[in-house]
Amino acid sequence: MSRDLSINVHHVTRVEGHGNIVVDVKNGVLKKAELDIVEPPRFFEAMLKGRNFHEVAIITSRICGICCLGHQMTSLRATENALGLEISEQTEILRKILIHGATFQSNVLHALFLATPDFLNVGSVFPLVNTHKDVVLAALRLKRLANDIGDVISGRAIHPISIVPGGFTKLPSESEIKELREKLANEGMKDALFAIDVLASLADQIPQFERETEYISLYNDKEYAFYDGLICSSDVGLVPVEEYEDVTNEFVVPHSTSKHTRFNRSSYMVGAMARFNNSHKLLKPKAQEVAKKLGLIAPCHNPYMITVAQMVEVVHCIEDAIDLMDILLERGIKDEKPNQNPTRFGRGIASTEVPRGILFHDYTYNRKGQIEKANCVIPTGQNLANIDDDMKKLVPEILDEPKEEITKKLEMLVRAYDPCISCSVHMLDVTFEE
Amino acid sequence: MSQEKKNGKLKVAFFDFTSCEGCQLNKLNFENELLDLLKYVDIVEFREAMDDKAEEYDIAFVEGSISTPSCVQRIYDIRRRSKILVALGQCAVSGGINAMRNEQPLEKVQEEVYGEHKYLFPSMPALPVSAVVKVDYEVRGCPMSAPEYLHVFKSLVLGRKPETKDYAVCVECKLKENECVLEKGMFCLGPITRAGCDAICPSNGQYCTGCRGLVSNVNKNGAVEMLKQHGFSVEEALKRMKMFNTNDLEKEICWGKE
Numbered sequence A: 001m002s003r004d005l006s007i008n009v010h011h012v013t014r015v016e017g018h019g020n021i022v023v024d025v026k027n028g029v030l031k032k033a034e035l036d037i038v039e040p041p042r043f044f045e046a047m048l049k050g051r052n053f054h055e056v057a058i059i060t061s062r063i064c065g066i067c068c069l070g071h072q073m074t075s076l077r078a079t080e081n082a083l084g085l086e087i088s089e090q091t092e093i094l095r096k097i098l099i100h101g102a103t104f105q106s107n108v109l110h111a112l113f114l115a116t117p118d119f120l121n122v123g124s125v126f127p128l129v130n131t132h133k134d135v136v137l138a139a140l141r142l143k144r145l146a147n148d149i150g151d152v153i154s155g156r157a158i159h160p161i162s163i164v165p166g167g168f169t170k171l172p173s174e175s176e177i178k179e180l181r182e183k184l185a186n187e188g189m190k191d192a193l194f195a196i197d198v199l200a201s202l203a204d205q206i207p208q209f210e211r212e213t214e215y216i217s218l219y220n221d222k223e224y225a226f227y228d229g230l231i232c233s234s235d236v237g238l239v240p241v242e243e244y245e246d247v248t249n250e251f252v253v254p255h256s257t258s259k260h261t262r263f264n265r266s267s268y269m270v271g272a273m274a275r276f277n278n279s280h281k282l283l284k285p286k287a288q289e290v291a292k293k294l295g296l297i298a299p300c301h302n303p304y305m306i307t308v309a310q311m312v313e314v315v316h317c318i319e320d321a322i323d324l325m326d327i328l329l330e331r332g333i334k335d336e337k338p339n340q341n342p343t344r345f346g347r348g349i350a351s352t353e354v355p356r357g358i359l360f361h362d363y364t365y366n367r368k369g370q371i372e373k374a375n376c377v378i379p380t381g382q383n384l385a386n387i388d389d390d391m392k393k394l395v396p397e398i399l400d401e402p403k404e405e406i407t408k409k410l411e412m413l414v415r416a417y418d419p420c421i422s423c424s425v426h427m428l429d430v431t432f433e434e
Numbered sequence B: 001m002s003q004e005k006k007n008g009k010l011k012v013a014f015f016d017f018t019s020c021e022g023c024q025l026n027k028l029n030f031e032n033e034l035l036d037l038l039k040y041v042d043i044v045e046f047r048e049a050m051d052d053k054a055e056e057y058d059i060a061f062v063e064g065s066i067s068t069p070s071c072v073q074r075i076y077d078i079r080r081r082s083k084i085l086v087a088l089g090q091c092a093v094s095g096g097i098n099a100m101r102n103e104q105p106l107e108k109v110q111e112e113v114y115g116e117h118k119y120l121f122p123s124m125p126a127l128p129v130s131a132v133v134k135v136d137y138e139v140r141g142c143p144m145s146a147p148e149y150l151h152v153f154k155s156l157v158l159g160r161k162p163e164t165k166d167y168a169v170c171v172e173c174k175l176k177e178n179e180c181v182l183e184k185g186m187f188c189l190g191p192i193t194r195a196g197c198d199a200i201c202p203s204n205g206q207y208c209t210g211c212r213g214l215v216s217n218v219n220k221n222g223a224v225e226m227l228k229q230h231g232f233s234v235e236e237a238l239k240r241m242k243m244f245n246t247n248d249l250e251k252e253i254c255w256g257k258e
Helices: A044-048 A056-061 A068-083 A089-119 A133-154 A174-201 A241-248 A272-282 A285-293 A303-331 A379-397 A403-416 B022-028 B069-081 B090-094 B096-103 B106-117 B146-157 B169-175 B220-229 B234-249 B251-255
Strands: A005-009 A019-026 A029-037 A214-219 A230-233 A237-239 A347-354 A357-365 A371-377 B010-016 B041-046 B057-063 B082-088 B137-139
Touching: A005 A403, A019 A379, A019 A403, A029 A379, A044 A056, A044 A371, A044 B096, A056 A068, A056 A371, A068 A089, A068 A347, A068 A357, A089 A133, A089 A174, A089 A303, A089 A347, A089 A403, A133 A174, A174 A285, A174 A303, A214 A272, A214 A347, A214 A357, A230 A241, A237 A241, A241 A347, A241 A357, A272 A285, A272 A303, A272 A357, A285 A303, A303 A403, A357 A379, A379 A403, B010 B022, B010 B069, B022 B146, B041 B057, B057 B069, B057 B090, B069 B082, B082 B090, B082 B146, B090 B096, B090 B137, B090 B234, B096 B234, B137 B146, B220 B234
Parallel strands: B010 B041, B010 B057, B057 B082, B082 B137
Antiparallel strands: A005 A019, A019 A029, A214 A230, A230 A237, A347 A357, A357 A371
């Protein structure tokens, strides 16, 4: 088929930040298929220079309002690694609960508010208030519950307050944790399973498209890794976090203010699907059941199924948060002050799984405890090359469909990755020379 | 969603510029109020949540700083089509945390970031929306204060002028009966920062970072002197004040001071 086709979606909707889809086909031959990132650059690493160690997470949180907890967490751990600050077991448990809350809040927002309208052929979640009120209300309650976790444990869900290097400036009470636990176990789980039933009924709306790629996530043999672990590549296995630059290999492309990355192939995938493919055996029992019900089987090579993997993770996060809260309640919450006495100064690297994938923060501190050099490698940046590669395979496969249908499938593809474009252009790595 | 004004409903739109989009997200976090609000307004444009676009708006909420030439064009266009324009969150109100980079020469920052590609992506100092077009009302904070946003939203829907607070965070902190952060030996910007956050940071064991901008009659020298008395150097105090207030403290920096 010798068709000419030109698609230019200026500012893709229902994604975080500003990106354009550009496709160009001449005489049936694909000339160009790419996601242009046009978000203004933010220059965060430049802003961090000279900042004291306890200010750093306050600033990095502002890289992204959706991923603020993930940035703070990774930032705090990089700072703690650099300064030799030990944290208590209690701090670690509370942080893991916070990550679960932030993950299921973000996954619910994406899967039910941003992606589901496509499966029901509407332009936003708002018309669904009339046609699918039950599921909209369930999603709102789930989001509220996730935000409650952030509010209670970290002072505020967006740009958390009380999580600092070495611990917490204010601890939640046992009765607050107990209340959250009951809400999670009852209405939280009920709403999640209800939303999943609705998603299961829409499964035939998920486009069929396969492209096997390299899947990269954190891996930890004790649990489905979010907080800590080694870098795991589906191509070559485990790599220490300290060697992250060998994995990410960032490079500049002219169509994106965010850098691209590659490891063993021209691109790799991070996020819920990469985590699921690498760590699915470590999912909690109910999450495993839900995966089966939704037809998600590892390894899955359909990027449109990322939304499904996110909902499986919602169930896992609720289950694991309940288990962690039980541990906490059994031990009792001890009144601890944050440990902010550095034992050394130098470089610290940390990696956390945030909703959109593996995140790296890398800091070097001088002897005054101030940042000399900073680098952050963001999940969405790591997915950009993979999205371009998906589009290059997808467009020729669906070229005989109407332009509107092709455009919709491309938008759905970009949306499936749940890109967080503010994050990805937080800035590129900078070295400071004095 | 219809672009016609239905049942006298106001047409409301949301726009984002250079920011973390946390204030927009905060809006979606009114799980309890979101559906009630929709009874009174039509949301006609909100790229982060929906596909629709509209020609005119009764109220435009604008988040983020103006930091590229294309941002300037977009905000002109939005202003032209809006009856009321509200700056949402500190990036839009004052440049916020984005303005920290205004302290360094732009050319240098761009070169450090993009190297030889420094002219590939045009950039400029991070400006508040009010540096480019008229702003009618503002909702301060990083992130914006949710109750304040609801107050402004409700007032405008009712056709009233929203009241704003112009006294220090200290007032709210005292009402919360918090122990004074400075007396605890910590740094704090509460005495010069505009209230409206209910002193949320001191109430959670943190110090005030000044994220809501300065009170209008700020005694800068007095503040620096007070911090000095509590053991913080002028250099340190100014550096901390600049985290969210670079543009306020050095107005002249706005259009690219060396």
